[in-house]
Amino acid sequence: KAGVTQTPRYLIKTRGQQVTLSCSPISGHRSVSWYQQTPGQGLQFLFEYFSETQRNKGNFPGRFSGRQFSNSRSEMNVSTLELGDSALYLCASSLVAGDTYNEQFFGPGTRLTVL
Amino acid sequence: LAKTTQPISMDSYEGQEVNITCSHNNIATNDYITWYQQFPSQGPRFIIQGYKTKVTNEVASLFIPADRKSSTLSLPRVSLSDTAVYYCLVKVGGSYIPTFGRGTSLIVHP
Numbered sequence: 001k002a003g004v005t006q007t008p009r010y011l012i013k014t015r016g017q018q019v020t021l022s023c024s025p026i027s028g029h030r031s032v033s034w035y036q037q038t039p040g041q042g043l044q045f046l047f048e049y050f051s052e053t054q055r056n057k058g059n060f061p062g063r064f065s066g067r068q069f070s071n072s073r074s075e076m077n078v079s080t081l082e083l084g085d086s087a088l089y090l091c092a093s094s095l096v097a098g099d100t101y102n103e104q105f106f107g108p109g110t111r112l113t114v115l
Numbered sequence: 116l117a118k119t120t121q122p123i124s125m126d127s128y129e130g131q132e133v134n135i136t137c138s139h140n141n142i143a144t145n146d147y148i149t150w151y152q153q154f155p156s157q158g159p160r161f162i163i164q165g166y167k168t169k170v171t172n173e174v175a176s177l178f179i180p181a182d183r184k185s186s187t188l189s190l191p192r193v194s195l196s197d198t199a200v201y202y203c204l205v206k207v208g209g210s211y212i213p214t215f216g217r218g219t220s221l222i223v224h225p
Contacts, residue, residue, distance in 0.1 A: 042217045043159070045212055045214070045215075059212070102147070102149075103161045104149075106158030109158055
């Protein structure tokens with residue numbers, strides 16, 4: 001079974017631009033979560049989607065948004081990029097929403113650099 | 116704001132047992148405690164998950180005291196390939212936001 005795939009793997013943008021990152025979960029998984037990883041803040045939760053609905057959201061500004069499609073694929077968008085948005089963005093999929101026992105499978109991440 | 120705290124780094128030698136403790140003083144009542152392993156340039160990988168007492172699988176054990184305010188990941192007989200960063204993950208009570216610890220960098224020496 002194929003793992004979680006994220007595209008693109010690397011991205012360079014300039015301040016003020018916007019970016020869209022894509023995540024394809026493991027086949028059959030309906031929940032997708034997004035995390036930001038930086039050396040300074042570590043791994044931080046962005047949001048979780050299940051059956052095309054956002055179920056939970058972390059403490060990030062409104063510039064960060066996401067959506068999930070009917071095939072469970074997910075995208076996240078960051079508008080008006082800032083230098084501090086440079087990070088590794090990780091997507092994780094799981095069979096069900098993360099309420100109880102729930103193993104998340106992470107993709108390799110998208111490395112975003114904002115210049 | 117609730118914090119999830121782990122040691123920043125640990126050193127060990129091949130064949131030894133390694134115990135990494137995570138403090139999570141505001142864990143959600145019904146939440147499980149999960150541990151992940153991460154190698155450079157890869158996403159985290161699930162190791163083990165538990166709710167209370169002790170859980171064991173083929174690679175690790177997880178010990179959780181009755182108050183569930185901490186958990187200890189135990190890696191038996193580590194090898195060089197266990198050199199990685201280990202994270203605990205819990206949901207914070209109230210907000211139910213998944214919260215990772217800052218990670219423990221484990222270095223296993225020959």
